[in-house]
Amino acid sequence: MSTRHPDDEILLAYAAGTASHGTALLVATHITYCPLCRGKLQAMEQVGGALMEALEPAAVSAGARDRVMALLDGDPRLGTSDSRPPVTAVTGRTVLPRALREAAGSDADGLAWQPVLSGVDQVLIGKAVPGGERTRLMRIRAGRAVPRHTHRGSEMVCVIAGGFRDVLGHYGPGDVAVADDAVDHQPVADDDRDCICLAVTEAPVRLTGRFWRWLNPFVQF
């Protein structure tokens, strides 16, 4: 299955606050590009607010009100910024959406890219838990193909720069591709520039191309 957007379950998990770190990062990245999903998400948050409002109110202990009122004096005012300073310096040629830059530590050009396969580099984001979710930025050199692979589990990819094509179509910046274990695909980066994308994999992908198959146990891809 493939769409250009994360499906409703993913958006709902983000809205409800139950999404994993990698999934939340992918959603925050995608909605930077996608007003449609941003709107869906806001609607889901409004539903969340209405559901919270509809809960049976819990009894609050007697002293709670006075305790909180006493804490108000001299309490700092955070203002409208949501405590994040505005983006000023933009470094490098490939600018990442803010959530992604904060998670990765820098814009794309400043990252410590590790070659994983010919024409493919990656940067792991966060700690990879064995058997668990893996979040990474991938850079596929212009015109190069990622070896054929399937997935034990699902993989979501959000394109940041450039684009790629696979059996299911073409993906450009902001587009999300979802692949599960039924899909054996071979993404090919556009010819004109490197393709950078965020990939969140539930379990490591499994290479299926003839040449790559034997590499599987060694390549943490």
Added chain:
Amino acid sequence: MSRIAMTLPGRSMPAATARAGLGMIEAGWARSLVLARATRLDTAMQRDSAPDVRAVETTADGRSLAALVDAVARNRDRQAFGALFDHLMPRVKAYAMRLGASGPAAEEVAQEVMLLIWRKADSFDPARATVSTWVFTIARNKRIDLLRRENRPALDPGDPMLVPDSPRPADETIERDAAEIRLRAAIRTLPPEQAELLSMAYFEDRSHSAIAAATNLPLGTVKSRIRLALDRLRRSFKDE
């Protein structure tokens, strides 16, 4: 002021949306929110001149929650904050308990959320969200921050990378309060089997597969019931 002129033409939109067919269904969520926002801005602009007597979000004694947040933001109004506390604290605490916190832990989380409401009152924008939506996101984020040490990935609305929302035509304005009333009515009238699963999706830290396992329902049933519930609530945003 121009309020009546702006809100009346709103009814023409849903019919057009309905005619547009399948392609519009996806867009419906986004569209209805943009529409709802437009009217909220309208409400906010006239708040100084007249009390919003038709406000949906009110305390038990009929005070507008949005006006109370505004009073806290503008004047650091402690009395207004007290009224917000009385209304919101038991609900935020209930939310934390629904998510598995014990009574005392839930109360602590809810107190921190109330303090954030005091600090961040300036950031409440009635053009972007209802008070309950705003409080829900604060409570949700607080909980995630407490659960996880790593940074919570979040959209920065000021990101230069942001692709902006498309501008909305002036005649696509519907009545915000009516939309919120319809949403709440739609939640109350959800079929119980849908309401239960929707609550689990929001209030239990579980994937749809985990919900399926916990309820002994096939995964497809879980997904379709949640989808039906969301679609129904989405439609309630629109005047259909």
